[in-house]
Structure formats: C-alpha cells, structure tokens
Amino acid sequence: MMTVSPSVKVIIALCMRARFYLALVCLTATPALADGRWALILGVGEYESRAIPSLSNAVNDSRAIAASLNDMGFEVYYLENATKAKIEETVDQIGREHQGAELGLFYFAGHGLQVGGKNYALPSDLVPTGADFLQRNAISVNDLIKTLNDFDTQSLVVILDACRDSPFPNEEAIGVGLALFDAPDNTIVAYSTAPGAVAFDGAYGNSPYTAALVTALKSAETEFRDVLRLVRARVRLATGGAQTPWYVDNSKEAITLRPRFAEDAEALAQLVSDRDITLSTTAWLTVVDSADPRDFEQFASLFPEDTLAEVAQRQLTLVSAEGTPSFPLLDLRVRDADEDVPGGLLVQITACDILATGIGDPLALVEPVPHDLVNTRAAMRACVEAVRDDATNARLLGLLARVLNLDERFEESLHYYELAAARGNPTAYTGIATAYRLGMGVEPDNEKAFESVQEAALLGSAPARLLLGVYYREGWGRQQSFPEARRWMRLSLDAGYAPAYVAYGGTYRKGLGVPKSDETALEFYRTAATLGSSDAMNLIGRAYMAGKGVQRDTRTGIRWLARASEEGNPFAALELGKAFQKGNGVEKDLEKALSYFRLSAQRNFVGAHNYIGSILRTGTRNRQPNLPEAYANYIIARDGALLRDTRDSIKQLNDAEVRIASIIGEMSSQQIESGEQMAADWIEQYGLLDFNLVSE
Template structure:
C-alpha cells in the first residue's frame, strides 16, 4: 500500500507499542559493544534520548526533535542522569542505542526513554520511524521502524525502580482507515514500575511548536527540574501546561503503574514555596477519608475553611452512629464491590466495605427501605458538592497562572534588556538591575505558589472524578445537588455540578483515561 503523506500530517512524532524482539545474534553483538562502552556498574539514573529530525525523505524533515532530545539531555544531566543521546538515527542506530541503554539501566533507580520524531500506529502496533525511511510504502516503513515493544522489553529486563517512557509524537496514521491502520494509539497499559507518557491523547495531533522545542518538550523542560515533585505530579504539571498553551487542542496522556514515589529533582533549602490554600486542601484530602481524628484536625485548623461544614457534618454522623457491627447489609450484597466501595468512600465512611456500609445503614431512617440507589444518589450529591467547590478554585488559579505567565514574559524581556545595558554601563544600571532581578524572582515565586495550589486542586478533582465514574447513576442531573436541602444552591455551584457530571460521562470513554481533557472546560470559562 502506498503511503500518502500530506504536508498537514508531517508532525507524526512517536507511539508506544508491540513489536518483535531482537534476534539472539543481534542482541549478543549489541550487548558486547555496550559492555565495552559502559562500566559494569549501572548508573542510579539513566536516560536514552532519541531525536529524529533529518529523514531520508526530505518532506518528512522536522525542525525540533533533535533540539528536544539535546535540551532534555542537558536538563537530565543536571539532575544526575547518565545520558545517552542518539540523534538522527536509522533503525540500526536506534537499536544500538537501546542495547547500550539496557546495560546502563539494569537495576537503576530510574530509567527514562524519550523519543521525538515521526511515529505511527500500524497493524495494532506503534512504531518509531527511523531516519532511513525512504520508501513510500508500508513495507518500507515497517523495515525502518523500531517497535515500541522492544523498548518495553528492555525496561522489563533491566528492572529499574521506575521505568519512564516519554513519547513526543502525534497520533495520526498516514495509512488512512485501511485494515492495517487505525486512528489513535494502541493502548499499552504498563506493567508494575512502568509509566508511559504520550504528547497527546488518542486521535489528536501533538504540535511541533513555534520555537526550538515542541509544546510537550517545552512543558517537560519547564517542570522536570522542579524540586521535590513526584514524577506523577510533575507530569500533571506538564499536561496542565500543554492544555493551557494549546487551549485544549493538545492533551497529553499518561498510563502508569509506578510503585512508590520517584522524585527527579531533590529539594535544597526553601525551594518549595508554601501556600495556605494548598495546605488546607491537602489536609482535607486526607480528612475526607472519614478518620475522625483527621476530620477534627481539619476543623480545628480551618474552622471557617472551604470544607468545614462538610467536615463537621461527617463528624456528627460518625459520632451519632456509634459502634456498629461490621457486616454488609443484605440490600447491598448483590452490588458490585468496587461500586459500593467508591460510593461509600465518597461519603467519607471509614473502614472496609462492610464497616462503611454498616455505618451508612445506621445513619438512615429506620422506617425507610435501605436501597443501593439511595446510596449512589447520596454519594453523587456529595461528589458534586466537593467537585463544584474544587472547580471554582481550579478556574481561579488557572486564570491567575495565565496572567502571571504573561507578566513573567514581560519581566524576563525587560530583565534581558537591562542586563545588556549593564554590560555597557554597569554603574548606572546596577540599581535598576538589582530591582528588576528581585521583581522577576517575586513573580517566579508567585507562579510557584499558584502551581502548588493547582497541584492540589487538579489532583483532588481528578480523584473525585475517577471515583464518581464508578457509581454516578445514569441520568443524574445537577438537580440532585439541592435535593433534601431547604436553602437554594448557588448558581455557580450548580453550573459546576453540571459540568462535573459531564466530565463523569466523558470519563466512560477509555481513551480519556490518563488525560486531563476536562481542564479545557475550566479554561474556556476562565
């Protein structure tokens, strides 16, 4: 089948996937070469960065992949990674680099694989296209491409503490909709200890960017060296940055099964700014689990806090229920356990499913029939209230972040000009330069405080959403938010409750798992 490569589609930039393992002879030769090139002891952190820009077919050339690989290599080198860089490589060159990476990654604390360049889904697999791709046909592409299965196999054999695969690629297939091609990506849920991050969600295009780096890599560079951030939270910021910059046209996608926390940049001094709002939400995220001591801690520290009324009501319910037998009520025995567990957790009822269900039953009117439908409605109502409150915080801080970013760009440009003047007339410029540097630092720290707040709000909203997707009844509406209350519901809360239900319905689409596509709605209204 001939490949049709329209100019509008020339930004395919890499997939994950399944492919055939290297032959025994190829493996032995590559590993022998690698053992000569590298010391026997594995590095604690190792990275392989592949950037393919210069293809045999001139029409496929890309401006940024090599820049992306080199810039990320410099950043990772500064974080103590042993970096293997492989730019403008054909299939043989990519496999050679991968073999060296396997040796270095064996038993490492973190092993990171990054690819920028053309990539495509083909025949149920995802292929990274080498620069030797010079024949406009399917067979030529397959012969020139590295299957992502080989990358995953290498990480599985190396068994690092955390295996990270970062793919800066768009997802459109050049093969149209034929038998061997499909729009989007093959889902590749990682095994334990593996995280895979894609530049965009299935079926969408990753932008190459107007500067020296793609939008996704630029976001990586802006966040990867942030002190003290677990890699999941760091990639949460990356996704957020890309969504904000592209106004939701590109939404990175992450699948992970990491074990424990993995921080790429250590904390030094007071590099992590504190924020009162973020601290409150962090404490509430713990307290909402229903532990009485944590709820009292929250109420004592934040008596007028955002969630104080909910915390006090939950404490009253816990105290009123007293001690109850931890047995699952008969009415709930036929219900899916995961659905029950999620609904009970949304209501802040502690303990396992049996104990939490027994507490819920004890709180109900003795004359009323205990029904699973009532539980799911109660859990939906509680989730809508929490999500709507969190949504308002998200919207406010996303607007603030965009404003601070605009101010930071202006301040940085001014600072650059003042520094240039200072090289010519240091005495005259010194006072102004000192003040400009202080102002820029204040802006930077303000941005960090907003990011800390967004970290808490974004992850908490996603947690509520993921949990609610398991139990929200079909046909639920925002009217449920006011059910059983005498006072009316604020119009903004009601609108955000409706938005939350929309996000719950969207989350039923498997292709949205691991994305923050819902963030776009807060941008549009911000």
C-alpha cells in the first residue's frame, strides 16, 4: 500500500470536498524527482554492416524501459542505434553530471556476445573485419561497468537483454550468449537469460524479458531485487523453462523504486473514486502516476468533454517542467513486404492487438502474447485509445479487459469483459467465468462462472466447449456429470481442437463414466499427436512404457517421450526421469533421472519436486543423501499444489504431504529448519505463480 503523507491527505480531502474546480488549484505539488538517479538506455536494432542482422524488438525494448524508468524518477539518457563514439560521449556526460549519484542503471538491448569470458555490446557502426574487431569496435560491458563505478555511484544496476544468437556463427572464438562474471562492489548485473544461453527477441512489441520487466516495474513501491525475482518467475513460466533470467548481486544497499509523482497519483486517483467505471476513468487511472507529459496530452485529446481534461492540462504543465522525454513512443506497426489492401487486414490491426492478444482467442488478428509477457504499461494505453476509436468493438473491449486483469484491476476488467461478452466475444465470457470462479474483483461464485462458460460454448468457441466439459467433469457450478462432460468435449474435438482429443481420451483412460479402455484412449491421443499436441505424445509414450492399450515396447515409448520432451513438455521430462530412476527401457541412472526431474520442474511442473526430493533423500552413486534439500523440494511441491484445485493437483498435494510426514521423522530440528529455509528461499527466488490464473 502506498504511504501518503499527512499534508497530501489534507490536500486530497480538500480536493474531494470542493470536487473538480478546486482540484485544479490543489494539484500543484512539487515534482518528486528522486535525487541522483540516472539511467543510460541503449537499444540497437539496426546495424550499418550487412553482416549483422537487425533485431525487430531491440529499439522498442529500450523505449519501453526508458518510459518505465522515467516514471520511476530516473534522469534518462536515451540512445537508439547509437555509434560507439556517441555511447562513449554519453558515458562521459553522465560522469560529469552525476558524480556520487544515489543510483545508476545501464540497460542494453541488442546483439551481445562474449569472447574469452568478456562480454561485448555491439554498437550500430561495428564493422566485423579483422581478427580483433570486437575488442576494437564493440563496447566492452566489463570495462563499461568499471567506468560507471568510477563515478562513485552508490548502487549500480546493469541489465543486459542482449543474449540473442551470435550474428557471427563462423567465429569459433565467440561463445554462445553472455559470460557470467562477478559483479563489482555495490553492483547488480542482471541477464535476460542464464549465462551462456540464448534469449528470445520476441514476436511483437517487446522481448519476453523486457515485457516482463516493464510490467514488474509498474508498482507503487518496490525493491528492485523483488522486481528481478518476479521477472525470472514470469519469463520461466511463459517460455516453458526455455529462458531463465539470471542476476548477480553484489550490492549491500536496498534499492527501492517508487513513481516520481507518487503523491500526485494518489490525489489524482481520488478524483474518480466516486465515479462509475467508464473509458475515461480507466484512462485516467492508467496515467495518474505518469512522468510523461504525452500521457496527459493524449488524455485531453481523447476525452476533451470530460471535466478531467482540464486537470490533465494542468498536470501536463507540471510534468513538462521536468523536461520533454528524449525517448520516442513504441513503434508498433505490422510490417509486411506485400502491398496492403485498402480496408484489408493490416488496417484492422491496432497497437492494442499487437500488445494484448491472448493465446486461443478466436477473434485474434495477430500472433498472441503469453499472459506473463504482456507489456501492460504500453498495452493499457494502446487499448484505451483503440476502444475510444471503436467503442463497440467486441475484440478490442475484450483485449482491454485482459490487460486490466493482468494489471490486477479486477473490477474494471470484469466491467469490460461484460461489455465485450454482450457484443458476442466468447473469450470475454471465459474471462468473466475466471473472475467468478477465483473471486477476482467479485465474490467467488461457481454457478455464475459456469453460466459464463456455457454462453461462450454456445457461441461456438472450441476452447470454451472443452472448458465447459471440464466444469461438468469437476463439478464446478453444476452437479458433476461425466456424460455431459464428454458431450461438450466431443463438440470441441469435432472442431479439430487438439487439447479436446487429449481430454476426451483421458475419460477412457480413467474410466470417467465410460468403461475404462486404454485402447480407445490411445486412438484419441494419436489424433492429437498428429495435430501437434506434446501432451498427447507424452501419453502415447507412457502407454508404450506400461503396455496399456498397446503391446509393451519401452524402446518405442522412450522415443515418444523424448519427442514430447524435445517439444518442451514438462510431463514427458518427468516420465523420462522415472524411466532412468527405475531402469525401465534404459539403463538405470539416478543422476540422469535427477536431471530430467529438474528439467520438468524448470518447465514449471511443480509436482516434479516430489521426485527430485525422492532422489535427494536416498542419494546416488556420486551424491550423498541430503535430507534438508529433499524436504525443501517436498514443501515446494506441496505449496504449488495448494494453488490449484484439480484432480491431479489434489493427488500431487497428497503425495507431497505423505512424503513430508515420512521424512520429518528422520530429521533433526536443525535439518527441518534448514529445509524450510531452503524452500522459502527458492520460492522467493523463483516464485510459485497461481496456475489457476493461466486460463489460456
């Protein structure tokens, strides 16, 4: 909760008492710019040399970070597609203007790579000629950090979203990704992915890392290490464990961030506290803590008849006193080499579509963005503008609702979901269902959730029809009925929806209202596998391993499991771990089993920690038993299962509790305390996200 000084509380009270006109006088607070905070933002997406491929999102990434840090009170030095000379000139300028600053931050998005354990950022004018072209023409990140530290900055943060594929694949001396090096004193070095690994550039808008970082920075007050931990958890989840952000912390100081105009934001938000939810109130609450005058200029332009437009003009003057931002707004055009057709698809696509489209949305016009990788700061602004221009568009209303939901503005989100649903958006109905089932902005109500899913299913949405089948299968909001569950699942699979084939096959594998038949289940799994479902591939592999529905053939089973695991399936990695643990179809190897169990956990299957714990408890040929670490893994599995309420999660929870009860009897009080601390540290570092919220 944001702390408000007594003087600001008096201002708010006066403003609310006299309402709008007195508000124009009241909102004249002095800008709360944090003393001595600077940020050097460098984004390089275009290179002069044709040998270096361009990066589609590096510049947008740097613009997004610049906007967020500007809001957070940093003096931003922004460089876009800069030459080495310009970068060095700006570093010298910071040294002259910010000796002894409280906090400095360097962010780089672009091509970054390592040679001999030393990291380099590639400026736009780098020419890859000669044996030592990187040493001569690139920016040494190691040397730059030393230079920035020489400015006597109290705390320094370095963020490198620069681990894309090397643009010089034939250079054997160039390593993959960036090299890990120990951060100097008072410094945090954050990497977008693990050392030596490659990060993704992203499809639209921003890279996965930067999108998650910008959203995590949207907070009334936060400690920067908490931001980095949240970003790590979200990127791991959204990429299925393929990308794990990393950071090295050698700073002893707390690094607390809060918006530059935090106290103004509290007062400005109060001006709409007694209003009904409208697009103008949503827009207002989106920009109240902004330090970018363009936000208030846009509000006044979009809502000139609203009484808040005059307040926006006054806030525009106040914020402008800090200076016009040096960074441009995001460039969110869809680029296509083919000629556009007047009134065609490209004309229909908005910035809101690009930033906010969800997975499985039947109204989608562009490639979707996973829920944890939405840049909510930019998406909120884009969707408000899009809805202002097309107020009855069901697709855009649904996208605005989605972003509000991701920003945890649940009451507003439900309002726009209801507007979108009334205009026939099936995804909006499932959004309403999630709100009522989980109590997001409303009291939990499974019956209302069921009714909303049913409406979406009747509109023909294949995902909603499958979801309705799940509601009947689990007994959420209606009496449990396996026959009715199968009816709706059948409609979904008739539309060619691969997950429906998997779910329908599961009813035969488990005998839910039908005679148990592994053979019938396998038929549905094979169809789903042809449609690309890695879950189906995993289940086929399991069937061959156990000889269920087919003659037992462990070699074929291992091939199916390996194929599913290569697709990133967490459960296939778990099954491979079990195979190596028992010597089923492969030579018994507990070290390999442990590696596969950890891969499954890395891909966000929290239940894999039960299996990790089982091996740590007994040890391996090369590893002594470790009861505290085993216990910690059981706790992680238990706490992850508590966040869900499906049949499988209940089994996972029971399994973890049995293991915990069993191992505690073998441990001393000191070992128990150590294990509990390990679990707490892991959860703080990586996070246990609520998988109930993953409705996509």
